[in-house]
Amino acid sequence: MKKLINEPGDVVDEMLDGMVAAYPDRLRRLDGNEVLVRSDAPVAGKVGIVSGGGSGHEPTHAGYIGDGMLDGAAAGEIFTSPTADQLDAMIQACDAGEGVLCVVKNYEGDVMNFDTAGEMAGMEDVDVEQVVVNDDVAVEDSLYTSGRRGVCGTILVHKVAGAKAAEGADLAEVKRVAEKVIDNVGTMGMALTSCVTPEKGEPTFDLGEDEIELGIGIHGEPGTERTDVMSADEITDHLTQNVLDDLDLDAGQEVVTIVNGMGGTPLSELFVVNRRLQQLMHDHGLETYDAWVGDYMTSLDMMGCSITVCAVDDELKDLLDAPADTPALKV
Amino acid sequence: MKKLINEPGDVVDEMLDGMVAAYPDRLRRLDGNEVLVRSDAPVAGKVGIVSGGGSGHEPTHAGYIGDGMLDGAAAGEIFTSPTADQLDAMIQACDAGEGVLCVVKNYEGDVMNFDTAGEMAGMEDVDVEQVVVNDDVAVEDSLYTSGRRGVCGTILVHKVAGAKAAEGADLAEVKRVAEKVIDNVGTMGMALTSCVTPEKGEPTFDLGEDEIELGIGIHGEPGTERTDVMSADEITDHLTQNVLDDLDLDAGQEVVTIVNGMGGTPLSELFVVNRRLQQLMHDHGLETYDAWVGDYMTSLDMMGCSITVCAVDDELKDLLDAPADTPALKV
Amino acid sequence: MADRETQRAAVIAAVERVADRMTAEKTYLTELDSAIGDADHGANMARGFEAVREKIADADADADPGDLVKTVGVTLISEVGGASGPLYGGSIMSASTELADGITAESSVAFAEAYLAKVKDRGGAELGAKTMVDALTPAVHTYKKSIETDDLPPLEALAKAVDAAERGVNYTVPLRAQKGRASYLGWRSVGHQDPGATSTLFIMEELLATAEE
Amino acid sequence: MADRETQRAAVIAAVERVADRMTAEKTYLTELDSAIGDADHGANMARGFEAVREKIADADADADPGDLVKTVGVTLISEVGGASGPLYGGSIMSASTELADGITAESSVAFAEAYLAKVKDRGGAELGAKTMVDALTPAVHTYKKSIETDDLPPLEALAKAVDAAERGVNYTVPLRAQKGRASYLGWRSVGHQDPGATSTLFIMEELLATAEE
Ligand SMILES: Nc1ncnc2c1ncn2[C@@H]1O[C@H](COP(=O)(O)OP(=O)(O)O)[C@@H](O)[C@H]1O
Ligand SMILES: Nc1ncnc2c1ncn2[C@@H]1O[C@H](COP(=O)(O)OP(=O)(O)O)[C@@H](O)[C@H]1O
Ligand SMILES: [Mg+2]
Ligand SMILES: [Mg+2]
Ligand SMILES: [Mg+2]
Numbered sequence A, B: 001m002k003k004l005i006n007e008p009g010d011v012v013d014e015m016l017d018g019m020v021a022a023y024p025d026r027l028r029r030l031d032g033n034e035v036l037v038r039s040d041a042p043v044a045g046k047v048g049i050v051s052g053g054g055s056g057h058e059p060t061h062a063g064y065i066g067d068g069m070l071d072g073a074a075a076g077e078i079f080t081s082p083t084a085d086q087l088d089a090m091i092q093a094c095d096a097g098e099g100v101l102c103v104v105k106n107y108e109g110d111v112m113n114f115d116t117a118g119e120m121a122g123m124e125d126v127d128v129e130q131v132v133v134n135d136d137v138a139v140e141d142s143l144y145t146s147g148r149r150g151v152c153g154t155i156l157v158h159k160v161a162g163a164k165a166a167e168g169a170d171l172a173e174v175k176r177v178a179e180k181v182i183d184n185v186g187t188m189g190m191a192l193t194s195c196v197t198p199e200k201g202e203p204t205f206d207l208g209e210d211e212i213e214l215g216i217g218i219h220g221e222p223g224t225e226r227t228d229v230m231s232a233d234e235i236t237d238h239l240t241q242n243v244l245d246d247l248d249l250d251a252g253q254e255v256v257t258i259v260n261g262m263g264g265t266p267l268s269e270l271f272v273v274n275r276r277l278q279q280l281m282h283d284h285g286l287e288t289y290d291a292w293v294g295d296y297m298t299s300l301d302m303m304g305c306s307i308t309v310c311a312v313d314d315e316l317k318d319l320l321d322a323p324a325d326t327p328a329l330k331v
Numbered sequence C, D: 001m002a003d004r005e006t007q008r009a010a011v012i013a014a015v016e017r018v019a020d021r022m023t024a025e026k027t028y029l030t031e032l033d034s035a036i037g038d039a040d041h042g043a044n045m046a047r048g049f050e051a052v053r054e055k056i057a058d059a060d061a062d063a064d065p066g067d068l069v070k071t072v073g074v075t076l077i078s079e080v081g082g083a084s085g086p087l088y089g090g091s092i093m094s095a096s097t098e099l100a101d102g103i104t105a106e107s108s109v110a111f112a113e114a115y116l117a118k119v120k121d122r123g124g125a126e127l128g129a130k131t132m133v134d135a136l137t138p139a140v141h142t143y144k145k146s147i148e149t150d151d152l153p154p155l156e157a158l159a160k161a162v163d164a165a166e167r168g169v170n171y172t173v174p175l176r177a178q179k180g181r182a183s184y185l186g187w188r189s190v191g192h193q194d195p196g197a198t199s200t201l202f203i204m205e206e207l208l209a210t211a212e213e
């Protein structure tokens, strides 16, 4: 393994310091915590929006801190959700008295730690609400699984909730629009290669030169299915079909799409995927209102992509178009 | 080799279509050419700023098309500069009568093709000027080499020239500020891994598990030196020292820095590098006016980074801070 | 059972042993987590127990044995994260109240039961979901029965519990996961051993070794 | 030399041969360019001459041989890009004027000299800079001397020129590059064969084979 790191155990700490060094006017690190918040947090009169989870998904989460999106982001160890006390510190630092919405991705670790943190902050009289994003259509959602994962659709939840909060809406309203996104978004991902975590230093799973994984999450976990290599168009067809089957949209529906890179994929390839994705949207009679292409929610150096489709109405369109000023996303 | 592509020979064509599909309101493809221009090109009353070169550096070049930066970008085959007739078509499409500045990176292919294109457009009465960016301090600049390469510093030239043109300055003024950046910027890069071009399908150079390349360019060419693996801090020290030796700045000088990813590097690692870089700026008595971290000028899927330092005065600071609205950079 | 000082020393010795073991098994646990998870269980457990080792070394000399156990839980909560942090840490913390009056055969049964209940409550996993619950449940059942029904001495009861946990670990191999990250793999999780069940067994083995000393 | 139709046929046959050869050597040329460049010379040359093959097949039946050669140059300019596009294409285009009155022994010498001059002018490389100039120069010198001084028949002169080009290619190996991407490597470029010199040799070999037919 070769990486641009010093000690594997120091990556998260040094990354956070490096982020603050890049955006000293925007970001502040909570003393003794692996938590970044807006430098002006808590913002008076505004509901706080916080997120967090394991590291290794950059620019998620802290890259989305700023006007119109997040107030704080907690960074766990690589692929390990942050501890409840860190989350609690973040929630308290982002509460200006209007309450805090926690955007949680549906992983047991994240959910359990956010639950505990919510209880802890609640004891300090912070009004805490939680939404759980579970947009990964690759995972069967049943009583007998831990449910669908939260993946790239989370970015849209951050954007919409952040915009609503910036308007001055109250916690219940902010939560309502966040849930509207969650109800209307689906994602599926694939990997050409495994990622390599700094601690393990080797690929999490072995893939042959002729194999790819479909239905991966964002933690380097193997996918739901291993198949032979396919062309970009075939992969796009497969992912998109699964997402559309799940969403079951009417013709004429407006959508926002995301082609998300897993970290090690050249941007040129993501555009090759987007080309096909937009042909498919057209063939299905869907209207692309906006098409995002880039690295939004990554898995370290994994090569691969995910495709997200979110049905949008006028309210969501307005909130997605509302200004945002963060290191990773500016609208 | 596994890539998200269809046929290796179709990557550039499909990538360009995929970009237009992502930004239909912003970008337009010139008929029958591998050239993207602003959808409203030529912009009346404004000097046109164009760039171009081989593909494989995304978001360079077309990602920087938009208000305050480029009017057009020509995409050659992967790592192969565009042909003169494509460059000519681009120059003509971006000329509103105020002339066009070509931002060329110092490679013989780019320079020769832009020269020819400039002559061709000149015959159609377009006022064409050229600046040649050569910020790569790893290459000795002498009569006996083809001179220093143009690498990531080019982005700053795009930004500054684009901002000046947006102000309504004339061609000579726009060229002057572009050259001011060129005179004040230095870059050096390194690779942990080689990139894999779609055509070749294998690493351009072989690097052992314990080796890295220093002084690489952005075309997957081997570097000037191969060494044992080093830590992120050691690599940062080495690259920065070479750049600073070249620039020879006075204490107190304000600078803009870039930690640029080569395409396959996780963003987390770039922030680890930025942490050290900002310590070094501080140790050298330099004042970081702005620190950029991200993938600006890549080499496909190569893992590695480059470090750019540019000395800035009030004029350059204003131009860097001026608004820009492009897919890859918004200010 | 033993006096307060012996109990304190036993907790400290157990912590040392478990920390050593987790650090030694870091690669192996991560290997198991690579196959059906996200390759961090070894790092999580080692980081957690190394922190516990330090915290306990600094602990107040007149802290009760039960307080020490609580410190173990609290430290794991704030150092581990992930799913295993709240499951191990939260459950140890909450079950530690059963040891308020010292560590006896009875109170250790109560602790074990409370711990199991908390893990199941937090994580929502039933038996056979291919989680740490599969190792923990037979171990706790066996321990309780050995002490309360068979009147075995704690050391023997613990040895039997370890044996039961080991069966539980093996039992996870052929199951399809229903909870945790492994559940995302669907049928592909079958044939792999659960990391959390395995680390549960390792901890119990070290408790037994401590008791034997 | 031969009549206009034979000349036309010869140009077309040469284009076919060169295109076949470039496509066959694509991997090899790219291999050479990987070592000291950016791994695209094979793709560039193959793409370029495949385009030339098509263009020439579509060419006007009454185009002069010299026009056909010009078409080769123009097509390379607009299809190859990189450094080799303007160097090969631009120089062929500009030198093609020497063939306006047909392809004769004399006009072929004039073409060769004009072509070499243009390559050197465009690229600014002197002898020994480890570029195509190193293969081209001895080949053109030898060809000119063989025809003008030794009065050899063009076929023999061409054979000697190919031989000279081959020495030039071998000569590039031990040199340090001063132009082209290989110059970025500094001393590390020593010991590698220049791709452009090599493709120059291949083209000449195919011209010779065409002439022999
Ligand atoms: N809902 C749950 N109930 C019980 N145990 C669980 C649950 N989810 C996960 N586990 C246990 O946690 C282990 C994984 O821990 P770890 O890898 O440290 O956390 P994460 O899954 O967050 O990466 C699994 O092997 C399993 O035994
Ligand atoms: N300045 C120059 N003068 C003469 N030949 C050159 C010059 N620069 C490059 N070449 C030739 O071009 C070859 C490389 O061509 P190619 O790989 O197609 O273009 P690029 O270098 O743009 O990738 C080199 O091997 C060399 O022979
Ligand atoms: Mg984890
Ligand atoms: Mg090239
Ligand atoms: Mg895990």
Ligand SMILES: [Mg+2]
Pocket (backbone or CB within 6 Å): D033, D037, D038, D039, D040, D041, D082, D181
């Ligand atoms: Mg080349």
